[in-house]
Amino acid sequence: MDKTQNTGKSTKRLATARELQKIVAEFYLEGHEAKKAGKPIGWMPPMNGLIEIFYAMDLQPVFPENWSPVCAAFGLIHKNYMTAESMGFSPDLCGYLRNCVGYINGMMGEEGVPLNGLPEPDMIFVPGAGCVPAMKNFQYIAKRFPEAKVFNADLPQVPIENIQRYHIDYALSEINRIIDFLTETTGRKMDYDRLAEVVRLSDQSCALWDEITSYRRCIPTPISAAEVGLMFVMVTRQGTQLAVDYLTKVRDEVKQCAEQKTGIVAEEKVRLFWDNIPLWYNLGLFNYFERYGGVVVAETYSAAWSIRLDTSNPLEALAMKSLQSYPMVSCVSMQRRKDMVLRACRDYHIDGVILHSNKSCLPITLGQMDIKRALQEELGVPSVVIEADHMDPANFSMSQFEDRAGSFMEMLLQRKGRS
Amino acid sequence: MVGMSINLSAFRNAVSEREKRLTRHAGKQKVFGWFCTYTPIELIHAAGFLPVRIYGGMTTVEKAGNLVPNFVCPYMRTSLERALRGEYKYLSGVIQGYTCDISCGIMNIWAENTGLKMFHTVPLPYNTNESARDFYRHTLNELIDKLNAAGGKFDMAALGRSLDLYANIRKKLLRLHELRRQNIFAPPSRDFYTIMEAGFCMPPEEYLELLARLVTEVENLKANPSSGIPVLVSGSIVEQMWIFDLLEAAGGQVVADDLCNGYRFCQPADGSGANPIDRLIDRYMHRFPCPSRSTVQDRVPRVKELVEKSGAKGVIFLFQKFCTPHLADYPALSEALRDDGIPVLSIEMDESGNIEGQLKTRFGAFFEMING
Numbered sequence: 001m002d003k004t005q006n007t008g009k010s011t012k013r014l015a016t017a018r019e020l021q022k023i024v025a026e027f028y029l030e031g032h033e034a035k036k037a038g039k040p041i042g043w044m045p046p047m048n049g050l051i052e053i054f055y056a057m058d059l060q061p062v063f064p065e066n067w068s069p070v071c072a073a074f075g076l077i078h079k080n081y082m083t084a085e086s087m088g089f090s091p092d093l094c095g096y097l098r099n100c101v102g103y104i105n106g107m108m109g110e111e112g113v114p115l116n117g118l119p120e121p122d123m124i125f126v127p128g129a130g131c132v133p134a135m136k137n138f139q140y141i142a143k144r145f146p147e148a149k150v151f152n153a154d155l156p157q158v159p160i161e162n163i164q165r166y167h168i169d170y171a172l173s174e175i176n177r178i179i180d181f182l183t184e185t186t187g188r189k190m191d192y193d194r195l196a197e198v199v200r201l202s203d204q205s206c207a208l209w210d211e212i213t214s215y216r217r218c219i220p221t222p223i224s225a226a227e228v229g230l231m232f233v234m235v236t237r238q239g240t241q242l243a244v245d246y247l248t249k250v251r252d253e254v255k256q257c258a259e260q261k262t263g264i265v266a267e268e269k270v271r272l273f274w275d276n277i278p279l280w281y282n283l284g285l286f287n288y289f290e291r292y293g294g295v296v297v298a299e300t301y302s303a304a305w306s307i308r309l310d311t312s313n314p315l316e317a318l319a320m321k322s323l324q325s326y327p328m329v330s331c332v333s334m335q336r337r338k339d340m341v342l343r344a345c346r347d348y349h350i351d352g353v354i355l356h357s358n359k360s361c362l363p364i365t366l367g368q369m370d371i372k373r374a375l376q377e378e379l380g381v382p383s384v385v386i387e388a389d390h391m392d393p394a395n396f397s398m399s400q401f402e403d404r405a406g407s408f409m410e411m412l413l414q415r416k417g418r419s
Numbered sequence: 420m421v422g423m424s425i426n427l428s429a430f431r432n433a434v435s436e437r438e439k440r441l442t443r444h445a446g447k448q449k450v451f452g453w454f455c456t457y458t459p460i461e462l463i464h465a466a467g468f469l470p471v472r473i474y475g476g477m478t479t480v481e482k483a484g485n486l487v488p489n490f491v492c493p494y495m496r497t498s499l500e501r502a503l504r505g506e507y508k509y510l511s512g513v514i515q516g517y518t519c520d521i522s523c524g525i526m527n528i529w530a531e532n533t534g535l536k537m538f539h540t541v542p543l544p545y546n547t548n549e550s551a552r553d554f555y556r557h558t559l560n561e562l563i564d565k566l567n568a569a570g571g572k573f574d575m576a577a578l579g580r581s582l583d584l585y586a587n588i589r590k591k592l593l594r595l596h597e598l599r600r601q602n603i604f605a606p607p608s609r610d611f612y613t614i615m616e617a618g619f620c621m622p623p624e625e626y627l628e629l630l631a632r633l634v635t636e637v638e639n640l641k642a643n644p645s646s647g648i649p650v651l652v653s654g655s656i657v658e659q660m661w662i663f664d665l666l667e668a669a670g671g672q673v674v675a676d677d678l679c680n681g682y683r684f685c686q687p688a689d690g691s692g693a694n695p696i697d698r699l700i701d702r703y704m705h706r707f708p709c710p711s712r713s714t715v716q717d718r719v720p721r722v723k724e725l726v727e728k729s730g731a732k733g734v735i736f737l738f739q740k741f742c743t744p745h746l747a748d749y750p751a752l753s754e755a756l757r758d759d760g761i762p763v764l765s766i767e768m769d770e771s772g773n774i775e776g777q778l779k780t781r782f783g784a785f786f787e788m789i790n791g
Contacts (some may be wrong), residue, residue: 009494019461088750092490092741128545131520132711136747139714152714156554157517166557167542195750206550227499257605334531357488362743366524370531387488 007286009073010226013256013264016229016250023246025068027236028115034060035119040186043121043148045134047304049318050125052202052239057188058194062118064141065234067133067392068099071282074114079390080178094133095360095391101137104144107396121148123185125178128391129155130326131363147183151178156164159333160324169262171319175363176396192314194363198239199314204236208247215254216297217348221271222254226286228278234305248259269293269418270409271349274369275300276356276364277390285401292409293418298348299363300341304329330363338371345381352412354405359395367405384408384416427610427637430630436546437620442473442621451569452507453705454526454683456500457516457543457712458771461585461699462562464623465578466571472512472680473498476658477772486528489544491769493740494656495525495740501531501625509586512537515563517635519713521745530770534612539565545712547704556698568787578695582702584623589688590622591630592618595637596682600729603720606636606675608652608663615680648786651726653752654737655709662778664739668784672791675729677722678737710744722752726761729738734788736765 005049024196041060044050054061056407071077077095080102085091086103101353107119124145126138142150154174156167179190212230215222227400230250235244271361272289279285286296304325309317327333328340345353353375355368356398368385377382389395434634435438441450451463452473460470475497482503483496500509515526517540520775528537539560540734546552562575592615613621614633618626650659650671658665663673676682683706690702708718726734734756753763764785 079637088753090746093743093746097747114533126714132743133747136710136715136744142714143716152546154544154551156544156558157523158540158542164556164561166558169549170544170554170557174436177550186620278636329525331520332525334524359488361649362488363520363524365488366491366521367527370528380672390499 007206008282009358010229010283010285011287012227012229012249012408014223014227014253014262016246016253017230018349019246019249020229020232024232025115025290027232028118031060031062031119032116040122040188041119042123042125043118043138044125045127045130045138046235047130048322049154049175050128050178052195052198052314052318053182053190053310055239056198057182057186057190057308059120059182059186059188059316062121063236064100064104064118064137065096066232067103067118068096070115071099071103072391074327075281075291076103076107076114077281077393081109081392090393091394092359094131095141095389096325097133097137097392101140101144104141115262121145123149123151123182126150126152126153126184128153129157129322131330131361133315149181151176151181155322157332158323158327160327160332160336163320163323167323168316168319171322172315174314175318175322196311196314200311201241201244203309203311203317205243205247206306206308208244208251209234209302211310212247212251212254213256213302213306215296218258218261218267219271219349220261220265221295221297221348222257222262222264224264224286225274225278225299226283228283228286228299228302231302231305234302238305264295265290265293267293268295269416270295270412271350272296273298273341273345273350273353274356275353275368276303276358277361279356279388279390279393279396281391281393282398288402289409290403292406292413294409294412296354298344298350300329300337300344304341312344331366332363334367334370339346339376342374342378343373345375345379350381351416352408353381355383355385356406357385359387359389360391382408421514422725425606425633426607427614427633428644430614433617433621433626434780436547437474437511438545441620442509444469445511447686449511449538450509452510453515454513454676455518456517456679457518457703457706458707459516459541459559459562459703460512461575461578461581462559463514463566464584466563466566466573466584467577468511468566468569469622471510472616473502473513474497474502474616474619477770480770483533485497486532487525490741491521491525492655493543493768494658494739495521497658497770499525501526501537502529507533507535510535511662512539514539514541516541516543518543518674518709519742521743532785537565537569541713542705552700552704554574555704555779556696559696559699562633572789575695578699580691582695582698586689588623588627588630590620591627591634592685593688594634595630596685599638602674604642605672605778606669609660611673612657612660612663612680615684619680648735648789649729649731650735651675651677651722651729651731652675652681652735652737652743653722655739655742657660659738659769659772661775662766662768666777666782669779670786671735671782673729675725677707677725679709682725683709710748715748715760718748719752719755722761723755726756726759731761733762733764735785736763738765738767740767740769
């Protein structure tokens with residue numbers, strides 16, 4: 001990592017992680033080929049069951065939100081932010097929103113954009129749930145592509161512990177409305193046997209993801225947050241055999257490393273938890289802790305992508321998925337999120353927690369001080385707040401990070417008698 | 420200035436003595452706080468409680484700064500600060516319609532840190548179809564159960580009466596907005612929004628009486644030509660009245676607004692339905708749109724219509740700093756207004772108020788530009 005810059009790539013150690021680049025490229029290539037072949041393309045937010053419906057109906061999903069980390073990795077974000085700012089978007093707005101509106105109103109369609117960018121949408125799913133920036137993002141996408149058919153979706157936003165039958169019924173009615181819309185718009189009918197198979201595959205991916213994650217409880221952990229890019233498969237390929245096959249390979253490798261006690265660093269001295277979204281332009285930050293013998297073994301964000309489904313009732317399974325994923329990691333339920341972090345700290349034998357105070361994501365940032373207090377009072381686990389932004393390097397200072405994180409690591413080492 | 424002879428002291432006192440009066444009031448009736456105008460206050464009132472809006476205002480943020488980052492809007496930070504200082508001890512709880520991410524999250528921080536007992540968020544639908552209405556009914560029934568569990572005595576007849584009461588209040592307020600547009604009632608904006616604010620912290624029965632008297636008085640006034648440049652102000656909640664003072668001192672005159680402590684609270688006055696619950700749902704589903712609860716596509720024509728109807732020669736956006744819903748709608752909204760030849764100005768307000776000098780210059784330049 002270049003210590004003078006705010007950006008840097010992570011060092012990946014899994015052999016299977018090297019295949020990921022191919023999977024990413026193929027996903028975007030598939031979108032462009034689908035466009036050429038006349039296969040209907042839908043732009044949608046992730047985490048809500050739409051992906052399974054799309055794969056079951058043989059339609060092409062595109063996730064503009066997921067495109068933002070790709071833009072961060074390719075160094076495209078600055079240009080996209082400039083475009084967004086020239087349109088009047090405040091730099092205080094979420095980086096996903098600014099990057100996406102900047103991209104669709106700027107470099108989209110230009111020659112030389114990595115992976116050829118995104119194929120234009122035939123359908124747009126504007127969410128009525130999740131965070132406000134996500135909703136506004138899709139409203140602007142709909143404005144940019146007036147020829148595309150727009151579906152305004154709705155979903156109850158309730159803490160997971162408060163989900164009741166009527167919430168599920170409303171989510172189900174929205175899923176049925178989406179299927180009707182897709183049938184009417186594309187002329188394709190839902191094959192419910194195929195949907196059952198897709199839901200089964202989706203659940204299998206989640207089971208594999210959970211299994212991979214469970215090996216991180218081992219000391220030393222065989223996999224760190226530096227491999228967070230694996231989540232691409234959970235975001236874009238849930239419900240496919242490809243995801244199951246790939247995650248099986250990852251699981252096998254991780255399992256083997258765990259059995260052989262192959263860790264990330266020569267001597268794992270400190271185990272860390274990362275709260276909030278990673279810095280997509282600087283995943284190398286996860287490697288920073290390694291110089292102190294520290295490894296980030298668990299994080300909040302990846303939990304949202306793995307929700308086990310009741311495969312006996314595919315539609316209801318998708319309804320439950322849609323109701324749970326955003327509230328699981330956001331401030332919709334503070335208690336739930338706090339419980340999740342504390343449980344993870346117990347399960348993964350965490351020595352210290354890094355709370356990323358994320359300017360681009362207040363829903364995950366709010367409540368961190370209450371979590372910090374609970375960590376200290378209930379578990380005696382120290383934590384440190386790092387001020388940054390998951391999408392905008394302008395809101396992150398590497399030198400300030402090093403000051404704060406360095407002192408924190410030294411304190412943790414001293415506590416463990418490992419300094 | 421037209422309307423200067425009207426005595427507004429009852430409204431001003433309700434606002435300035437809010438804490439003292441509501442603390443006294445809480446001894447005889449439970450008081451519940453709310454942040455957003457999508458909260459079904461009629462239902463709270465029908466259960467026998469007094470719903471009041473939580474205000475933050477200008478204050479130094481100290482305690483809240485230990486709980487939330489500085490990129491939270493001033494309204495949420497200052498109201499949390501006041502709650503942590505114990506200034507909202509008269510509340511029995513907070514009931515909130517789910518609108519922006521931050522008010523939802525902040526309510527959970529209130530729940531963790533203020534010692535108040537009851538907190539409830541109503542998950543509102545975004546759509547208006549029959550399934551959405553059915554879902555809405557369920558969410559309201561859940562709130563009724565919570566209110567009854569908190570000692571309320573809800574019944575449908577009471578809800579009908581509460582709906583009538585708030586509809587009458589909103590009709591009077593809409594009449595004041597109309598008289599302001601017609602330049603018949605043109606008090607300083609500081610006074611206009613104090614009249615609005617009084618309604619957020621008074622028993623509605625008493626407020627309606629005051630309003631009725633006020634409307635009768637101002638209807639007898641005669642129109643005077645405006646001395647200021649007519650503008651519409653748009654944003655969420657504006658608590659810093661000195662901003663209006665600066666706007667008016669620079670030569671502007673607010674003739675209409677798209678604020679949640681203004682027109683958006685009032686429009687429409689009422690809904691219709693086969694029973695009181697459906698009437699309530701109908702009103703809230705047809706609210707003048709807030710960016711948290713609507714698409715920018717829906718909002719643009721509504722704001723443009725308001726500008727046209729009011730004769731505003733410019734639009735001033737007064738943003739709470741870091742307010743995502745309003746900041747995110749701004750590019751589309753400002754573009755549409757400029758396309759219609761309506762100049763726009765955007766101002767971001769923080770809790771420090773250290774922007775006076777900058778504002779004087781910006782307001783001055785804006786009005787000079789409109790005047791050509």
